[in-house]
Amino acid sequence: MTASPPKGPLVLYVDDERANRIVLEQSMKTEFNILVAESGEKALELLAVNEVAVVVTDMRMPGMQGDELLRIVKERHPQSVRMVMTAHQDVGPILRAINEGLVARYIIKPWERPELVQVLRWACEAWSFGRDSAALHRRLMETERLATLGSIAGLLVHDLRQPLMSQLANIEVLQDFALDAPILSQAIEGAEMEAETRERLLHFVKDLKPTLEDLKEATMHLSKLITGLRDLSRPKVDTGTELPAIDPLPIVRHAMAVCQELTMKSRSSIGYDGPQNLPHVRISSTELMQVLINVVSNGAQAVAARGTPNGKVEIHAREDGGMLELQIQDNGVGMPPDVLSRAGTPFFTTRAEGTGLGIAQCQRLIGTAGGRFLIESEQGKGTTVTIVLPTAA
Ligand SMILES: Nc1ncnc2c1ncn2[C@@H]1O[C@H](COP(=O)(O)OP(=O)(O)OP(=O)(O)O)[C@@H](O)[C@H]1O
Ligand SMILES: [Mg+2]
Incomplete structure (x- = not known):
C-alpha cells in the first residue's frame, strides 16, 4: 500500500498469496500506481476509501472468492474496470465471470511482463474514457468481452479436438469388431446359458452396429460444430479457387x-x-x-x-x-x-x-x-x- 498520494489511475491487485502480490507490485510499480490486498474483504475496504480505476483479482481465495468480490465491485463501483487473473486450467470460472458480465478481460498466470503492462494500460485507458462517457465505457467493455469470449472459444476448441479425434478412432475400432457380430450371435445361440441371458446377449449384439453408427454420426457432428466454432474465431483464408456450383x-x-x-x-x-x-x-x-x-x-x-x-x-x-x-x-x-x-x-x-x-x-x-x-x-x-x-x- 502506498502512503503518498497516488499519481495516475489506481490499480488494485487482490491475491491471497503473498509472493504473487510482491512480484506483481515490484514489476509494475514503475509503470502503474499499484495497491494490493490479500483478500476480497480487504479489497472492499480499500475500494471504499480510494478511487480505484482497475481491479485485478485472483479467483480462488480463502474467504470471499474472486467472482463474489467482482459482483460486489460491479454493484458498488461500476466505473472500475474489472479483470481476473487465474491459472490456465480454470477456464470454467473465467467463462462464467465473462458471461455474467463481471469482467471484460482475463490474465493467465504465470504472466509475462510486457503482456501484463499492455493489458493494464488498456484497462487504465478504458477507465479514463468511462469517466468522460459512461455509454462509451459500456460499449468498450462489451466489445472487449466478446473479443475475449472469442479467444476463450479458440482455446476450448483446441483442447476439445484431441479427445474427440481419439473417440472417433476408438469408435472405428469397435466398428471393426462389430463386423464379427454374426459369428458372435451364432456362438451365443450354441452356448450353454440361461434363456434370459441369451436373449439379452443376442439383443446386445444386434444393437451393436446401429448404436456404433449413431455414436459415430453424433461424434462427427460434434467435430463439425467444433470446427465451426474455430472458424468463427478466425477469419476465413481466401484460397483464390472458386467453389464448384452446386444444386x-x-x-x-x-x-x-x-x-x-x-x-x-x-x-x-x-x-x-x-x-x-x-x-x-x-x-x-x-x-x-x-x-x-x-x-x-x-x-x-x-x-x-x-x-x-x-x-x-x-x-x-x-x-x-x-x-x-x-x-x-x-x-x-x-x-x-x-x-x-x-x-x-x-x-x-x-x-x-x-x-x-x-x-x-x-x-x-x-x-x-x-x-x-x-x-x-x-x-x-x-x-x-x-x-x-x-x-x-
Ligand atoms: N425461429 C426462431 N423463432 C424464435 N426465436 C428464435 C428463432 N431463431 C432464433 N431464435 C432466438 O435467437 C436465439 C439465438 O439463436 P441461435 O440459433 O443463434 O442460438 P440457439 O438456438 O439459442 O443455440 P444453438 O447454438 O444451439 O443454435 C435463440 O436462443 C432464440 O431466442
Ligand atoms: Mg439455434
Whole structure:
C-alpha cells in the first residue's frame, strides 16, 4: 500500500498469496500506481476509501472468492474496470465471470511482463474514457468481452479436438469388431446359458452396429460444430479457387430429412414449397447444409416452445434476378424486439441448452458466399429467415 498520494489511475491487485502480490507490485510499480490486498474483504475496504480505476483479482481465495468480490465491485463501483487473473486450467470460472458480465478481460498466470503492462494500460485507458462517457465505457467493455469470449472459444476448441479425434478412432475400432457380430450371435445361440441371458446377449449384439453408427454420426457432428466454432474465431483464408456450383435442392431435402425427427418431436410439420429445379449456387454443400439445419432447428424449437397443434416450418424457394432466395418460415413463438436485435451475437441464446452460435454461424457462412441472411420476427406470430445467394453464372 502506498502512503503518498497516488499519481495516475489506481490499480488494485487482490491475491491471497503473498509472493504473487510482491512480484506483481515490484514489476509494475514503475509503470502503474499499484495497491494490493490479500483478500476480497480487504479489497472492499480499500475500494471504499480510494478511487480505484482497475481491479485485478485472483479467483480462488480463502474467504470471499474472486467472482463474489467482482459482483460486489460491479454493484458498488461500476466505473472500475474489472479483470481476473487465474491459472490456465480454470477456464470454467473465467467463462462464467465473462458471461455474467463481471469482467471484460482475463490474465493467465504465470504472466509475462510486457503482456501484463499492455493489458493494464488498456484497462487504465478504458477507465479514463468511462469517466468522460459512461455509454462509451459500456460499449468498450462489451466489445472487449466478446473479443475475449472469442479467444476463450479458440482455446476450448483446441483442447476439445484431441479427445474427440481419439473417440472417433476408438469408435472405428469397435466398428471393426462389430463386423464379427454374426459369428458372435451364432456362438451365443450354441452356448450353454440361461434363456434370459441369451436373449439379452443376442439383443446386445444386434444393437451393436446401429448404436456404433449413431455414436459415430453424433461424434462427427460434434467435430463439425467444433470446427465451426474455430472458424468463427478466425477469419476465413481466401484460397483464390472458386467453389464448384452446386444444386441446392438435394441439400434442402437432406436438411429437411435430418430435421424430420426434430419437427416430429415438436409435433410440427416441415414442408418444401418451390420449383423442382433450382439454379445452382456457389457455396460448399456442407456449409449450406449447416445453415439450413441451424435455421430449421431454430424454427422447430420455436414451434415446440409455442406448443400449438398446427406447428409448421416451411421452406420456400424462388429465383429472382440472378439470385436464389430461400425462405424458412415458422409459426412458432417469434422474437420480441430485444431478442431479435441480439440474435446472431455469438453466444447469445435464450434456450437453456443452446450455445447461441447457430445464427452467428449462418450469417458468417452466407456472408462469405456473397449472400445475405435476414431475420424477420414477430412475437407470438412466428419468424421468417431469408437467405439470398447469388446464382452461378
Ligand atoms: N425461429 C426462431 N423463432 C424464435 N426465436 C428464435 C428463432 N431463431 C432464433 N431464435 C432466438 O435467437 C436465439 C439465438 O439463436 P441461435 O440459433 O443463434 O442460438 P440457439 O438456438 O439459442 O443455440 P444453438 O447454438 O444451439 O443454435 C435463440 O436462443 C432464440 O431466442
Ligand atoms: Mg439455434
